[in-house]
Amino acid sequence: MSAKAQIEALLALINNAAHQAIAEYDKAGKEVPTLDSVEPHPLDISDDTSGLKKAIRLLEGACEQLCVTLAPPSHTITKRTQNCDWPCIMAVIEARVPDILAGHPGGLHVDELSKKIDIDAGKLSRILRFLAARHCFTEVDADVFSNNRLSLMLHSANPIRDLAYIQLNSNIQASTVLWENLTTQPYTRSHELHDAPLMQALQFKGSYYEWIESQPEKRPTFQRAMVGFGQVAGSRCVFYDYNWDGCKTLCDLGSGVGNFSMPLARLHPEIHVSMLDLPGPMAQARALWAQEYPTAIEEKRVEFIEGDFLRPLSVKDQDIYYVPNCLHNWSDDAALVILENICQAMGSHSRLLVHDSIIRPLTRTPGKRVDIDEAPGPLLPNFGIGSARSHNLDITMLLAFNTSERTLDELKNLATKAGLVMEGVLDMVEMCMLEFRVAA
């Protein structure tokens, strides 16, 4: 296809995808909010966001490919290497600027803001101006800033803020040693968790989870960040897109505080849930459920198990074993041990659901069966920037854990080695859920 034909095709995709996105907002009962709006749209907090996610994946993929095609390459590369979102977002999170502005709906002059947070007004103004130029905060008058749809995501009451904080903190620190980690001993060819760039940067002799366990004050932020991740990844569409009929017992492995288990227990009170995680998260889970869903505890519909999925599991013969966002934290060897432990606990009726981000192929293989969505040409088959989060997560795993996100084939092969057979794949746009049974 010629460049001109590609450009026309991309413009058509952009037009269609934008109209699909508008239709999703309308369907949710309210039209698309303007960027300076501070009222959440029903779709912002909906569990069922697959339609919007599909439209945005196409839109972002096509817009980026169009810009990269038409802009001089020097422009695009320079733009990417001059990314100053990281330090500016970190500064407004640390200074709690969105929290302060929440008390000033008409906006606050930077001189007043500067007095409240003790940061030089001129420097603060430039940081806010940088972010406002990217639609995070609104400059309502010269040097007067107010919150908007994006900046409210960084308010301390929003778990997306915790996700941003955790990711920025670890990625910024780990990035400073990545090159050294890739090229010097003992890190260069190591796949050990304790040799991850972040652990090197922190000079911590252990893995990421040992680091988190060693700092009780960091645990709540991490678990809230996981709530934020579940929201942004649209994980809850699994409640609508998977058939839960017939499930009476479920073991949620690496459950955290129950991002998945609590809504499931509310939607399906007939299911008994066993949550299993390390002692720190389990203590947090008990406290959270006692506060937010005591009925489930009183009715003995939920069990909290301090455990280690790298050891044989005590919870046997469940209808479903559910592993959300966990395998990517482990090397192939360790992930195989986890899968083998689950396989040994499963009965013939049991199903294992692995819910993770999937790396989609960047090449098309004619004749190969495709179990997950593939983008139409001239987009890259993985939707390009439309799938950016899986690749960002892949690099985040490299930085913090020395591990990776996996392709569908890589996950399938690991599970086969563990004695499992894949029964199906649920493509949830950003995440995938793979269903397995024990091999006969």
Ligand SMILES: C[S@@+](CC[C@H](N)C(=O)[O-])C[C@H]1O[C@@H](n2cnc3c(N)ncnc32)[C@H](O)[C@@H]1O
């Ligand atoms: C990325 S978080 C996912 C949390 C939750 N499943 C979610 O999706 O929000 C991974 C979880 O695995 C837990 N974990 C780490 N090592 C573990 C182990 N050896 N045994 C059990 N859980 C573990 C962590 O404490 C953490 O809660």
